[in-house]
Amino acid sequence: MFNDNQFISLIRGTGQQFSGWDFSFITGTGRVQSGLLPWSYGSMILPFVQNAGTVLDMGTGGGEFLANVRPLPDTVYATEGYKPNIPIASKRLTPLGVKVVPLEEDDALPFNDAYFDLIINRHESYSLREVRRIISDEGMFITQQVGGTDCSEINERLGVSVDEEYADWHLNTASKEIANHHFEIIDCQEAFPLQRFYDIGALVYYLKAIPWQVADFDTEKYMKRLYQIHQIIQTKGYFEVKQHRFIILAKAI
Template sequence: MNELFEHHLHDIEEHFSGWDFSYITESGRMDNGMLSWSYGSIVIPYIRKVTSMLDMGTGGGELLTKFQPLPSVTYATEGYAPNLPIAKQRLQPLGVAVKEVKEDNLLPFGDGAFDLIINKHEEYSPAEVRRVLTSDGIFVTQQVGGNDCARINQALGAPVNKEYLHWNLQNASEELRREGFDVFECKEEEPYQRFYDIGALVYYLKAIPWQVPDFSIERYKDALYSIHETIQSVGFFEVKTHRFVMKAKLQKDC
């Protein structure tokens, strides 16, 4: 195995915090295909109209800070313990209270607390979202579908997590409708994601350990080298992502 390959493997040691992939995105080492929608452009008009909102799964709060000015009552939740101090340090000076949430069906808020609930790539309980949403409130979520980056697992010879294979727009929207929501706008797409060196891929897999739960350099070194050779030949390693977005409100007769 060559020197360049071994050098790139050290990228797994680089620090990752919050939900910040800039180490590999701003350097152009990983790139994503475009969606036909913008999550930010969808949620900002609603944020400007409401007086209370909840950001579910805020990560390190990086994205929420970009949506300023925020409503006078704004809360954020986060379930990944290492992100909590990062989110609090970033968001509390803005007047945003950050709450730790370990169970999606146990949100620490009263009934009808929020005019708007936004959620990017975070699990949620439709019943609990309904409970904390006002009767005329809006729920906006962008989700990662169950087919996301399956080619990574295939190329590594790693099993695909079957627990989430059902997670797609059809099933998610039907789930919301059963809970009394009207899903009034939705889309689903599978844009590409490209890794331009093997170091970008190992960094990515360290950041999202649920993609390949047993990932380690030692366990998958031969498969990683095969992907490295593909990149050296083609210029990149390409996979399909899986995203869907939904805007929902409570049905008036519920």
């Protein structure tokens, strides 16, 4: 069954090291393409960054996004909980005046009360109690989140349930929680853009980079089902899934 040379070659070609939060190995070559969101996270936060005195970027990854937000105010911090990303982020962001802070727990942020005018968060977990503690009155909290049904078609094809802990994570749930922690929702949107994988190697690379999608992912364990997806790609030209994203802009009150 697995004498398909193309399939074997694509599976074996996924050993490229993943660093920071950079998917260019598969996105830069067009092997994975995602539909457009009806909003731009960068465009939404930029006016607030330009008018803030103190900014926190939660979960900066390798600092790829924050490094391109210009100009930055004098006081900017970035947290990161994934240890391999910390030296990458520090190397990229320290020359820009950003202080990178290693983080182990969401509910113990190493910052003073009411310190930040703006807290931005892209695809990162958070403790609302801590966010509200460290943000100033009328400060802005802007978060773009990955919803609980993100790319669930991958799980279906691999025969793995979506993690129940995240299944109910969507705009309505998050908005209510934020409002209950003394924030006023200024704007919010939710979307389900399509994402296409054009070869099975790109999908395997993606699953290795984000282990929370399929917690026990291993190519040998899922080889038969991966081959079935490979056949879909061979027939259709791609394997299509739906992403799940939402964004919330909230003001501390």
